[in-house]
Amino acid sequence: MDFSVLYIGSGQATWNGAVPLAKSGVKVGVIEESQYGGVCSNKGCNAKIILDKPLQLIDQIKALQGRGLDGVPEVNWEDLMAHKHELIVPQDQHGKDRLDNVGIQTINGHAEFVDAHKVRVGKKTYTADKIVIATGLRPHRLDIPGAENSTDFLSLPHMPEHVTILGGGFVAIEFATIASAVGAKVDVITRGKQILKQFPKEYTASIQADLKKAGVRFIPDMEVERATKDEEAGTITLEGPKGFELTTDYVLDATGRVPNHDQLNLEAVGVKANHRGIEVNEYLQTNVENIYAAGDAVDKTIPKLTPTAAFESRYLAAKFMGTNNGPIQYPAISEIVFTSPRIAQVGVKLDEAKANPDKYEITQASYDGDWYRQVENEQGAELALIFEKDSQQLVGAAEKANAAEETINTIVPYVQMRLTKEQLNDFVYVFPSIAYTLQRRLPLV
Ligand SMILES: Cc1cc2nc3c(=O)[nH]c(=O)nc-3n(C[C@H](O)[C@H](O)[C@H](O)COP(=O)(O)OP(=O)(O)OC[C@H]3O[C@@H](n4cnc5c(N)ncnc54)[C@H](O)[C@@H]3O)c2cc1C
Secondary structure (H helix, E strand, C coil), X not given: CCEEEEEECCCHHHHHHHHHHHHCCCXXXXXXXXXXXXXXXXXXXXXXXXXXXXHHHHHHHHHCECCCECCCCCCCHHHHHHHHHHHHCCHHHHHHHHHHCCCCEEEECCEEEEECCEEEECCEEEEEEEEEECCCEEECCCCCCCCECHHHXXXXXXXXXXXXXXXXXXXXXXXXXXXXXXXXXXXXXXCCCCCCCCCCHHHHHXXXXXXHHCCCEEECCCCCCEEEEECCCCEEEEECXXXXXXXXXXXXXXXXXXXXXXXXXXXHCCCCEXXXXXXXXXXXXXXXXXXXXXXXXXXXXXXXXHHHHXXXXXXXXXXXXXXXXXXXXXXXXXXXXXXXXEEEEEECCHHHHHHCCCCEEEEEEECCCCHHHHHHCCCCCEEEEEEECCCCEEEEEEEEECCHHHHHHHHHHHHHCCCEHHHHCCCCCCCCCHHHHHHHCCCCC
């Protein structure tokens, strides 16, 4: 065999486990057809946060107008994009170096199965004892001429005057936030009524109201039926039921992401998969014994995010090294949408807790009037803590605030360890700080 373990794809679901595996002496290969490091490093999380950061700063500066700050800086999209390129372009090489440096053989090209132990890349075939499918997702494409996807948006050379976004998921709403903050007129067209379905309704309603106030127009319950591009004018016209017609400069198709497994010749090996991903058991093993899957490629109910892909990658490495032979046991999962303010959550969801009052007790607190939030003049921030009634243990939390990612990250281990209300009061935090503020919101026992 050429390899003990051969990974298809080089994203978070691969390198987090492949690197320690190679370091432990296992012969590892990685096949990548595009950029090393995958979507997150090259055309997802990292690029997005570079574009988001100055916008968040501007919001904070706006909140302090007349409170020590006079004047709001403007975004220079072209410079911001250049800064993004400077940081992101090298990621591909860094991703390859990370693998090469520990003796992993990197293979450039599109992988396809020949049989359960053999993968073809161009004219070459490679054999492996175990194969991990970590091929992720690609943007879903509606049949709209001229429409672009999230990858294109993250490299937009100039912000168009009128941006129309199709979809109501986290990519759609984060990019609506960015485009609107940069000065574009933004329309968001959704098939249903609700945006950001995975987050608490009351928080998403407030984010939507903020976006509307900023000029974003939401067009719910709308299915685009026809689209035409006027090459001369550089516009796209969308048409829908009941005479709906909208002409715009730019269409971002953010209607979801689909698995890449349809391009792996899975039929040759009989690996079971569906429109959500590769089917696996509790060991991330497919129905073919030596073939595993990890990350966004997997058909799973937990969120398809970088930390879950990385967790699965590390789990598989431990399994292959023989240091963990048990089934995968996911910890409390946290997630965030980078709107302004952010919404972040971990563990049991707020809407679920509200629907089950016999099981859960909720402590909801507004940060308005909180001393530390007054320093930044932040309004409308809120925290919800979810306790299991019987055990009085913390099982979930959600927050809508500028620094929600920090608060929720502080709470992640508490939820994972299911600390009780009493235990939550047993920490001494740095003061002044966000974490200290959090403790002040805890129910006193
Ligand atoms: C715009 C955007 C923003 C995001 N923001 C966040 C965020 O803020 N936080 C967060 O946690 N997550 C975020 N995500 C999700 C995150 O990027 C993914 O969850 C993560 O990249 C999954 O890693 P993965 O390794 O499973 O797949 P990927 O990163 O998709 O890697 C799969 C790799 O496999 C390669 N590949 C596919 N088929 C083949 C083949 N046949 N042969 C060879 N190579 C192949 C692909 O080229 C790709 O490099 C975002 C995603 C997008 C699109």
